[in-house]
Amino acid sequence: MNPFxxxxxxxxxxxxxxxxxxxxxAGQMKAGFGHTMEKVGVLIIFGTTLGMLLEKTGATVxxxxxxxxxxxxxxxxxxxxxxxxxxxxxxxxxxxxxxxxGLNHSxxxxxxxxxxxxxxxxxxxxxxxxxxxxxxxxxxxxxxTAGGNFGLIILMGALLAIPAATVGLLYxxxxxxxxxxxxxxxxxxxxxxxxxxxxxxxxxxxxxxxxVLLIGxxxxxxxxxxxxxxxxxxxxxxxxxxxxxxxxxxxxxVSLFLLKRADKPHLSHxxxxxxxxxxxxxxxxxxxxxxxxxxxxxxxxxxxxxxxTGASLGIFFPFxxxxxxxxxxxxxxxxxITAASLITPLLKDLGLNTPLELSLAILSLGAGSMCVxxxxxxxxxxxxxxxxxxxxxxxxxxSVATLLMGLVTQTFIWGILMIFG
Numbered sequence: 115m116n117p118f119x120x121x122x123x124x125x126x127x128x129x130x131x132x133x134x135x136x137x138x139x140a141g142q143m144k145a146g147f148g149h150t151m152e153k154v155g156v157l158i159i160f161g162t163t164l165g166m167l168l169e170k171t172g173a174t175v176x177x178x179x180x181x182x183x184x185x186x187x188x189x190x191x192x193x194x195x196x197x198x199x200x201x202x203x204x205x206x207x208x209x210x211x212x213x214x215x216g217l218n219h220s221x222x223x224x225x226x227x228x229x230x231x232x233x234x235x236x237x238x239x240x241x242x243x244x245x246x247x248x249x250x251x252x253x254x255x256x257x258x259t260a261g262g263n264f265g266l267i268i269l270m271g272a273l274l275a276i277p278a279a280t281v282g283l284l285y286x287x288x289x290x291x292x293x294x295x296x297x298x299x300x301x302x303x304x305x306x307x308x309x310x311x312x313x314x315x316x317x318x319x320x321x322x323x324x325x326v327l328l329i330g331x332x333x334x335x336x337x338x339x340x341x342x343x344x345x346x347x348x349x350x351x352x353x354x355x356x357x358x359x360x361x362x363x364x365x366x367x368v369s370l371f372l373l374k375r376a377d378k379p380h381l382s383h384x385x386x387x388x389x390x391x392x393x394x395x396x397x398x399x400x401x402x403x404x405x406x407x408x409x410x411x412x413x414x415x416x417x418x419x420x421x422x423t424g425a426s427l428g429i430f431f432p433f434x435x436x437x438x439x440x441x442x443x444x445x446x447x448x449x450x451i452t453a454a455s456l457i458t459p460l461l462k463d464l465g466l467n468t469p470l471e472l473s474l475a476i477l478s479l480g481a482g483s484m485c486v487x488x489x490x491x492x493x494x495x496x497x498x499x500x501x502x503x504x505x506x507x508x509x510x511x512x513s514v515a516t517l518l519m520g521l522v523t524q525t526f527i528w529g530i531l532m533i534f535g
Contacts, residue, residue: 117448121401125408132412139408146407147400153258154251158396160362161249163388164321164369165205170384171372172311173318174201174213180315182217190221191235195283198239199275203247204322204365207240208496209391215500222297229297231290233501234512238282238519241487245446246271246278246480246523249358251395252450253480259406259454260461262476263469264358265333268326271477277526278484278519285515293511296504313372321369325361332356395447402448406455428464429531432457432475433524436482444490446483453479471535474527481527485520488513 115123122143129139168174178197185193194214201210218232248254248268257264312318335352339345345353354360373381427434435456439449457475461467466475487494488509498508 117443117445118397118401120443121398121405121448121452125401125405128405128412129408132408134408134411142407142411143404146404148403149407150255150258150400150403151396154254154399155396156359157249157254157362158251158399159389159392160359160366161204162206162392162395163385164325164362164365165209166384166388166391167366167369167372168201168204168318168321169209169213170380171313171369171374171377173313173321173369173372174205174210175217176312176315176318177201177322178214178217179312180318182221187221187225190225190227191231191283191287194218194221194232195235195239195279198236199243199279200319200322202240202243202275203272203326205240206250207237207244208493210240211237211493211496212500218501219299223299228290228295229501230293230295230503230507230511231286233497233503233508234286234290234515235283237493237497237512238286238515239279241484241493241516242275242278242282242519242523243272245450245483246275246477249362251399252447252483253476255399255402255447255451256454256476256479259451260458260472260476262472263333263336265329265336265356266469266473267476268329268358269333270473271480272326274477274481274523274526278481278523281519281522282515285518286511289511289514293507296507298502311374317372321365321372324368325358325365328352328356328361328364329358330356332361398445398447399451402451402455405452409455410459429466429471429474429478429528430524431460431464432478433482433520433527436479437485437520440483441486441488442490444488444492446487446491446493450479450483453482468535471531474531474535478524478527481520481523483520484516484523486513487516 125143126139129142130136134142177200181197182190182193197214198210214236218236221227222229222232244250246253248257248264248271253271257267331352333356335345335349335356339349432453436449436453439452440446443449461472461475466472494508497512498505
């Protein structure tokens, strides 16, 4: 069933069966939808629009080509993994994979590398950023639901995505060599990349890097102002520019410099495509907000808290809940949204009270949302079909890699908590 209707029916069912008066259920559902849109609606629209502009102007291919030249084709899996990591910040993992898919095919055609290795290297690096770094929808909604610090989590998430992507790369290199090559070569793989003259590399990177730097600067200034009690005029300007919505808006404005004269008639259509793509995502996120609101009103949080009394799951509880939901229903976004609504009332019972502990709990949701991407996940089929691979090989390499990514990321999170918590 479509996730929007699945979550809506779940919200209605839980509301009616948990003792909320029937006349209040619909009102709470609408309130949950509205509160969620208020928090993340503009952010998601700006993020998808920026991704669409980078895709259409050829900036993503320009960045990918530059990175691959720097690492050479003998290190092509590393190059494509680095590319996926960088491009994954503004672009959703499925879009990023589709955009860079032609590059993967051309590398396989020109070198000795197997497609299962290249596809997993690219797919897992994009996936790591998608699950751990705002403004991607799942982790963004989790931040707003639990009340986390956006700037701190974007910095920590970006750092944690590095070992996650590294695990995906290493497993692809090790296991991919031992799996039967069932790749079917594509007929013409380089046409899309050579269709237009690519924009300059520096300008291609700027709309990706600038928003991240602005958001990170805003997070540091906010932390400094909390310690000193004052931010000053310059600090207030940085806080304004470091607001995620403003930072992404600046990224969109900068991306307009990538346009060529022939692109200008298409600009309105590309922006519309970005907004329309956001629409389907926002519907699911809003339905998750409805479900979350009903879960909180139903008292399930306090019930789970009582059940967990004396349990020592701590930071592993958010991870396990999200991993179960992800494996069962396939969508990382839905898994994180649902799990965030469940664990937010339980944070004190789990002993996660400080800003650092809260941030790590939210990142644990992201780590859990990696485990496991398999046949009920649309992204699994994007990797499988666009790479012309067999299902068995994709399960053996890519799916197992996502499990290892989640486990290793959660281990890092636990380690940070032990050292600094």
